[in-house]
Amino acid sequence: LREEAAAQFRLGWVTKATEALGDQGTPEAVRALGFSLCDWLAATSGQAFGPFVREMTRQGGPKLDNVIRGSFGAQVTRDQFLEQWGGFVAQNYVGRRR
Numbered sequence: 001l002r003e004e005a006a007a008q009f010r011l012g013w014v015t016k017a018t019e020a021l022g023d024q025g026t027p028e029a030v031r032a033l034g035f036s037l038c039d040w041l042a043a044t045s046g047q048a049f050g051p052f053v054r055e056m057t058r059q060g061g062p063k064l065d066n067v068i069r070g071s072f073g074a075q076v077t078r079d080q081f082l083e084q085w086g087g088f089v090a091q092n093y094v095g096r097r098r
Helices: 002-021 027-044 046-059 061-072 078-092
Strands: none
Touching (some): 027 078, 046 061
């Protein structure tokens, strides 16, 4: 999963992460990016993890901006969210061999 998330990162993080959040892309890519998202949230934003997953399940990808603001604060943008998540993937997955 980490290797696939790193591969998706290299293909264009913002596009690939946005696709995965909207349940688009290959099943392998969606699964790997979903894993990386949960890994990032658990490692860095434990309190936001539950609300984010709950609201994504309820509202879905089309309401991503609402879910981000509701889970992380009204001032947090989609770009900031994706940048932080992508930074985690870059730091923890890209260049690592498992």
